[in-house]
Amino acid sequence: MRLDLLDTPLRVTWEFCSGEFCLPADKLRHVAGRLTEAGVFFVTLQKGAPRHPATGEIIAMLSAGGVRVSLIAQPAELSLVESNWPLQELFIDAGGWLDGASAQEELGAAAQIGREKGFSPAFLAVPLASRLARLPQLFALCREHDVGRLKLPNISVDGNLGDLERGKLPTAEELFDLRKKIGDAAESRRGLELEVHDLFLWEILSRGDAERGEFGGCQAANSLAHIDAQGDIFPCSSWPLRLGSLCETSLEAIWQNERRYRIRRDIEHLPAGCAGCSDYALCIGGCRGLAVSFSDRDARDPGCAGRR
Numbered sequence: 001m002r003l004d005l006l007d008t009p010l011r012v013t014w015e016f017c018s019g020e021f022c023l024p025a026d027k028l029r030h031v032a033g034r035l036t037e038a039g040v041f042f043v044t045l046q047k048g049a050p051r052h053p054a055t056g057e058i059i060a061m062l063s064a065g066g067v068r069v070s071l072i073a074q075p076a077e078l079s080l081v082e083s084n085w086p087l088q089e090l091f092i093d094a095g096g097w098l099d100g101a102s103a104q105e106e107l108g109a110a111a112q113i114g115r116e117k118g119f120s121p122a123f124l125a126v127p128l129a130s131r132l133a134r135l136p137q138l139f140a141l142c143r144e145h146d147v148g149r150l151k152l153p154n155i156s157v158d159g160n161l162g163d164l165e166r167g168k169l170p171t172a173e174e175l176f177d178l179r180k181k182i183g184d185a186a187e188s189r190r191g192l193e194l195e196v197h198d199l200f201l202w203e204i205l206s207r208g209d210a211e212r213g214e215f216g217g218c219q220a221a222n223s224l225a226h227i228d229a230q231g232d233i234f235p236c237s238s239w240p241l242r243l244g245s246l247c248e249t250s251l252e253a254i255w256q257n258e259r260r261y262r263i264r265r266d267i268e269h270l271p272a273g274c275a276g277c278s279d280y281a282l283c284i285g286g287c288r289g290l291a292v293s294f295s296d297r298d299a300r301d302p303g304c305a306g307r308r
Contacts (some may be wrong), residue, residue: 008251012042017048018229022052028054030059031231035065035246036062036067043062043069044071044072045070049071051077056084068088071085073091075096078114083119086095089122091117091151092123093123095131097127098135108144122147124152127152127201129174132170136182151195153197154237175305178201217267218284220239222267241259267288273299
């Protein structure tokens with residue numbers, strides 16, 4: 001199998017802050033310039049972006065360069081979002097509510113603030129193992145607060161994540177339990193547009209009532225890339241292998257280096273755990289970043305129950 005290599009990624013997630021650390025405005029402008037020069041289509045700003053004083057300027061700069069910008073905000077950050085920011089989409093992070101750390105009223109109030117600022121807010125939640133059981137309740141919460149879209153993105157992995165943290169990843173057994181619990185997903189997600197990154201979770205939530213024609217296997221270091229708070233770029237947020245620094249090098253140059261090509265060759269490689277699986281043409285190994293982070297390049301996606 002050959003996968004076409006793109007000259008530049010199409011979708012980039014950009015982590016603005018890590019703890020208290022954020023790049024100064026001049027470096028943020030530099031990174032934003034690299035993205036527009038390379039012709040990136042979509043950028044999602046996350047982790048502290050609403051709190052940075054230069055965020056509005058960066059959004060305007062990216063938008064003027066032809067980039068469609070989305071923003072992820074915590075409920076408490078909605079008051080910092082400006083109504084004149086040219087955003088394609090505004091996401092409210094519902095992960096705190098799933099963890100029991102925030103109240104339903106806080107999410108509902110955040111959605112209302114977003115609407116008053118002229119946006120049609122969507123909810124977003126990283127589908128950690130501890131959150132799976134409450135997903136049906138989150139669907140109901142979306143309906144209650146007239147939020148028509150929910151995004152369940154991939155699970156981010158940073159360079160310090162050790163084996164003890166694997167418990168955050170949904171296992172095949174936990175996904176199977178969710179399948180039994182959720183029953184007819186078509187009814188539980190009625191009227192709700194779902195965007196689900198994980199193939200195995202999507203299979204459970206869609207139950208055949210939605211198409212996934214855009215899925216073409218792991219797109220790390222191809223159509224996907226991730227930028228951390230230092231300005232370093234990675235294959236995606238689930239694959240903590242540094243490819244280079246956008247503070248020092250153009251995106252085009254980084255995207256042509258051997259380390260990036262080696263990642264794509266690894267993704268083309270058939271994992272030993274997938275050999276003989278009748279559904280390999282469907283999932284193409286699933287999330288290879290999580291497999292590499294928690295096992296090795298020959299392993300299948302941690303959420304896979306095994307050959308079918």
